[in-house]
Amino acid sequence: MDSICNPCSRRNCVSKLTHWCSDCEDGLCEKCLNDHKVMKMTQSHRIVDISEIPAANLKLLSIPQCERHPDCREDFLCLDHDVICCHACIKSDHNDCKNVSNVNGLSKGASKSELFIANMQTSQEVRDSMNKITEERQSVKENVTKQQQRIKMEIANTKSKFMEHINNLEKVLIHELTNIEKDNRMLIEEEMTDLRKTIKEVEEDENTLQFVADHGSESQLFTLLTKRRKKHDNILKMLKKNTTNV
Known part of the structure; x- marks a missing residue:
């Protein structure tokens, strides 16, 4: 996991992350944390202090990346092959599969x-x-x-x-x-x-x-x-x- 704030990084800024939002899958700095708490859409999100997370477990929170396509997230599940994969894998290996779903939809309530x-x-x-x-x-x-x-x-x-x-x-x-x-x-x-x-x-x-x-x-x-x-x-x-x- 990177040690910089994800929202700030998307703004081309660099700031140290201090908290983790489980729902957004984002690391937050103090400023973004305060913004997160006041925004109606994110007030109820689960947020934890990064210092409370054991170092060995930090990598578990990293966004899962495809081993074959490191720049792609593993966002899809091919039910025909029972495998998690990225959109590039879908196009190359599962283009003819009938039962392909987005993980975000399937994972609700997991x-x-x-x-x-x-x-x-x-x-x-x-x-x-x-x-x-x-x-x-x-x-x-x-x-x-x-x-x-x-x-x-x-x-x-x-x-x-x-x-x-x-x-x-x-x-x-x-x-x-x-x-x-x-x-x-x-x-x-x-x-x-x-x-x-x-x-x-x-x-x-x-x-x-x-x-x-x-x-x-x-x-x-x-x-x-x-x-x-x-x-x-x-x-x-x-x-x-x-x-x-x-």
Whole structure:
């Protein structure tokens, strides 16, 4: 996000932005902020002090630009291909598509839409399920360790009775047991690492969605929800697979 006031920039002036208007998607300086507050059309707009926005989240408020056409905004949704794109993409790639709509129209009410609510609910359910699976994996890991200790004790007791024979048997059993424990532990730790990573991603996505819902525009929220739909579908598939294997 630029650190200059957008309205002033359009007047070919330079002034430092101090506030952000979520409805206009504009950064405002103190003067433009005062103008914003007195104008009837903008009195009810959602405005936040830029200092209250974490630096890491500032880029989320930037107007979404097309990766292929950096000078163009992503203002359109092609329902035929389920993709957000700019007007240049529409002309070049979606000229024959029948279901193309403007994001601004579709995004009205996005913060209260079933898509947003369902997305947040899904995020919560995914996090809860991931945490449950992590706890179960930890329990399995502990049980594997306990089983190893129990078997070692049994081997030691048998060794005292059969001495030479059990010495050879002990080496074989310990070797096999160590390999089994190692394989199981590594597998579980890999799963737990993936789960923790996914949990972190889900939490970041949830925080991002909530932040954009609170401070971004409806079109920004709708765009973000649309872009992350497939990602959440993949997470749900992974969750279903892990739940089945528990």
